[in-house]
Amino acid sequence: MLILTFEKQKTMTEQILMIVAILIIVYFVVRMSKKIPSKLAQDDELKLTEKEELKLSKERKKALNEKVSFYKNLNDKDKLSFEKRVLDFLNEIKITGVDCEAEELDRVLIAASAIIPVFQFPNWSYRNLDEVLLYPLPFNAHFSTEGDDTNIQGMVGNGFMNGKMILSKTSLRQGFQAEFDKKNVGIHEFVHLIDAEDGAIDGIPKVLMKQQFVLPWMNLIYKKINEIEKEKSDIRLYGATNEEEFLAVASEYFFEHHVQFKKKHPELFEILSYFYGAK
């Protein structure tokens, strides 16, 4: 009886052990089978992201080649560095379409506008920018794109505009469409941000210049604004608004139509070349 009981107990123990062993095996089989598909899914995702990235890069490269003459005129090595900086910019700065889609072309043009003025400064990053808002059309002071007074094509500023830039999508594209019209709203707004790096948007980009150049620069600004006001200049009228607009407008011309700018405004060409590290 006792033996029987023992035998019975032994059998029961064996059975329990067997059940435990089976459970352990089942646990590992289930775990493995779960793991394999999830690993595969991850790999698939990775491949897709890589492919997507390549596709985007091609699209971006195409946009640069077709629309950005500054990029087209670079040598192969500089082109690569420009492409890398486009990628870095797009990873760093949020671009949001407001009532419109921020397409790949728009993103590339915004990045190009940011990089062109600071291309000679490889470590530059826009510390005073975290988001670019893209409006479908020019807007008015109330940020509406409807009405007769919608003449603002781009904007940066302080207060609620801190860290933000607004660009009109049509104006941004137009800026890269007409190569020699001396107008590029993207470059214009980024020049304001460069000017703002020292704490003030005042037409004196202190981060780009030595102190002793401030006074000669101010004198040159007033001389050139005077020429615009007397209609003796081919720098557009908006540049005569004040010192900061003069810097932004003259810089658009400098980057868009380098050769003509040098010929017509040699003194200004020298100092802007110095600011933007081209000399």
Ligand SMILES: [Zn+2]
């Ligand atoms: Zn401006």
